[in-house]
Amino acid sequence: MIGENDAAIARALQEELSRIAAAEGSGHVPKTNGEIPSEDEQTSDHQRLLQRLKLYNLVEKEVQGDGNCQFRSLSYQIYDAPEHHKSVREQVIGQLKSQPQMYSSYVPMAYDDYLEKMSRSGEWGDHVTLQAAADLYGVNIFMITSFKDTCCIEILPQVLKSNKKVIYLSFWAEVHYNPVRLMR
Numbered sequence: 001m002i003g004e005n006d007a008a009i010a011r012a013l014q015e016e017l018s019r020i021a022a023a024e025g026s027g028h029v030p031k032t033n034g035e036i037p038s039e040d041e042q043t044s045d046h047q048r049l050l051q052r053l054k055l056y057n058l059v060e061k062e063v064q065g066d067g068n069c070q071f072r073s074l075s076y077q078i079y080d081a082p083e084h085h086k087s088v089r090e091q092v093i094g095q096l097k098s099q100p101q102m103y104s105s106y107v108p109m110a111y112d113d114y115l116e117k118m119s120r121s122g123e124w125g126d127h128v129t130l131q132a133a134a135d136l137y138g139v140n141i142f143m144i145t146s147f148k149d150t151c152c153i154e155i156l157p158q159v160l161k162s163n164k165k166v167i168y169l170s171f172w173a174e175v176h177y178n179p180v181r182l183m184r
Helices: 006-024 039-055 070-081 080-097 098-107 110-118 125-135
Strands: 059-060 140-145 152-155 166-172 176-182
Touching: 039 059, 039 140, 039 166, 059 080, 070 080, 070 166, 070 176, 080 098, 080 110, 080 125, 080 176, 098 110, 098 125, 125 140, 125 152, 125 166
Parallel strands: 140 166
Antiparallel strands: 059 176, 140 152, 166 176
């Protein structure tokens, strides 16, 4: 879990996000998962991600890649343990169910089918579930990505809770999330 250095990391990432947002002219839009890149692309993407993490003095805490990695990563950052991923998934799905007007327009299928699919253990989380997590827990989520054109993505909750917690994740090649912490 990232502790006292959250502010320094947040400032550095916020500067990068501000630069990117100015260049792109748009904010984060939740989306469902796209195509899985080839193994060669995944390897080069992961190298790019590792270079970015090193730049910010961050390292990944690797979690199991069993389709639950997003929820394991969130669990690690919220509870300091990836083992609560089932509970995190259930809570996020509860948020999606309780606020369909906030999320359904981002889902390219029948919303009930999406909820059923996302409820299954091993189903990959997407940016819609991350937005729901940010809203549910009232936290900012910073993702350091392996995308060529986007170093970082910031997901803001609709309502920021008073704890002002920031969750840091890595996201590489559209296939895996890990929690991120300061390098020691």
